[in-house]
Amino acid sequence: MDELPIGRRVAYWRGQRKMSQQVFADRIGRSKSWVDKIERGDRRLDKFSLLYQIAVVLQIDVAMLLNHDPERRSSPTGSYDQRELDDLRAALDRCAPAAYLGRVTGPAPSLPELARSVNHAWLTYQYARYGVLTRALPGLLRDTQAADACHSGDAGRQAASLLGQVLQIASSALRKLGDHESARLAADRSIAVALRAEDELLAGVATSRMANALLATGRARAAFEANMIMAQRLAPHDPSATDPARLSVYGSTLLQAAMAAARLGDHDGVRELLRSAEEAATHLGADRNEYWTSFGPTNVELHRAAAAIELGEGREAVDIHENRLHHRRLAGLLPERRAHHLLDIARGYLLVGETGCAGDALVEADRVAPWEIRGRPVAHELMADILRRTKGTAPALVADLATQMGARV
Template sequence: MDSVELLPVGRRVAYWRGRRKLSQQMFADRLGKSKSWVDKVERGVRSLDRLSTLQEIARVLRIDTAALLGGNTAPADATHRAEGVDRIRAALSRYEIPLGVPAGLRPASPVERMLREVGHAWTTFQYARYQQMIDMAPELLINAQRTYARAPVTGRTPLVEAYRITAALLVKLGDAELAWLATDRAMLAATGDRELVTAAAVQLGQVLRMSGRTREAKSVMLAAAYRIAPPEIECGTPAELSLCGTLLIQAALAAAQHGNEPAATDLIDEAASMAERVGDGRDHHHTGFGPTAVALARTAAAVESGDARAAIAWHEKATRRPGWRWLPPEHRAAHLLDVARAYLHADDATTAARVLVEAERTAPAEIRDRPVARELLAEITRDPRAPTTVTQLAVSLGVG
């Protein structure tokens, strides 16, 4: 059987046909095909590029479709993710700072070292190395808490950033409740620092939208955005404009989710004017904000509004921008998920599958570790027009 897994799909069909003691003619009759068609498939002259055809072949051969596509591939390690989230939950449940516990434990990391560690964590996240982030997050949180306990002034920034990156990760993993706890900790730790509070509000907007609290999300995001907004755009620093613009985008997406498309458009237009002053290729406060990010947000808002054609049009414009390739893999792959959903809504399962496979190539963990991505993959795979490329991806991830 191990050698069979190495064979091309057509040769596997021939192998299983032989196992079932079917001649090519008998097999063709049961499929409603010609003997010539079966012969070409088995010799690899004709490709099997439709899921519905593969499923029919598997039915006749009395095997699982995965056996034709390489059933030896291992499913995603959900157990590792669950255990990792439990460790993050335990780290967030510690109250060493108010209880004064750190004094008797191992020495706290210097602030400079903690800043480097949270910087490394953000880079890991932006490259969509979520499994690595799951392993890193618990110790990162504990170390940041201890550093803050020893240096409450200079240690506040790495603590807020540790909570922010943890919340961003938990949003990806689909744990809204735990993401909310991490975000709440970030907001509380940032209290008193206008810029840090605004940065933490970015994750708050993500959590609120993820929880379906779109009205609250829009209200809170606008309050946070206008708190950091300069009196005149020309007076704002790139960091301020990046935070303000990112929060306006969050508010716009919440408005789109709530069905208020005109408000979403106005808010994104407002963010666009700020983005032009910031430019592409920047990443102030790990927002990735710039003209290309705003263009991608127009796609996301159109998807939320149910306008698939507009979403696809915005996507095509955005990805022609030079700034597209400057965005981190996580950002690009997350956008491609939105685009795949748009194509699916436009009744184009073939292109939806192609875009989803592109997202997986860009950042594999964006598909492997995100529940929303796996649900989208399963939905595309159920379409009989879906190509075998996406079916093979689904089989390898244990999605179906």
């Protein structure tokens, strides 16, 4: 297949994914005739943003469309390749309930050792080292599933909790890398496992991750409803007397509901949900990382800015970032949160026509967490937009980052 032109490569991978031309066209927002012309070579396919969108839909690395082998690097950016994502999807398939019909034999995995590995996986995610994560997750899914099958009683609940956490990490990583359906599947399975672990808070976080995947596929109403059901279930009667973990998960669920409400254009709903989340954060008192939520006063402000962008209020988002955000507290958050916020603010700057500031935000985000920028489809789309607007006159640092990302108009 190495010698095929790009249109034939699209046709090949579309066939591998068992999509008709019409289904594929619908998913990329084009006509069936447009797809047919691309696959026959009658029309050029040379915009990187469109190539990346096609790669996301086909669930392949964009390099495979460009006649390059996906890179397998061990650089600080933590890159990944398509084979590693395929391994992760296969491991996720093996976590289906039917897999438990063949009970695991042999010695039960050590729960303390597994707990240390799961904690390390969480930190790997929150430091945005997604390539390292995609290589580690298949084995960790296998080991935590084995532990879940082997243990019972209190140890069984602990094992189920560890499996549920790994499924959540997998869901978040897959969503970051553009595989939203696998992300939804992983989160859905995490909810079931969390309930077996009798951990309502773990189920709450898993619900928000599933809702994030739904939101990424355009199902904002379903995402909103899932978060609201869980928020109502977790709502504390007396926030001042509620433990930090419950407050954090409750508040985080409200923030995700606010993002779904913003996608629905519900200004009043966004305002009320952010107010409730702010109240929970005030009772919490400081930014924390209970249940790996990074919830606290600073994260509420980050979501306030992100919701404003979803509502098309770019100036409001920029004002929050420039004048109302406590930047010393922002610097204290983990890299994934900080870089994610800078990605959002780059969108905000583009909304108000400040292309230079958008480019600066991407460069800063790349400094904080390179793979949050170089590995995510949304970052490539933003860079392509910046390059279009600057018409070949992007500042040196932005142009250099675009080259490293392989981005072009």
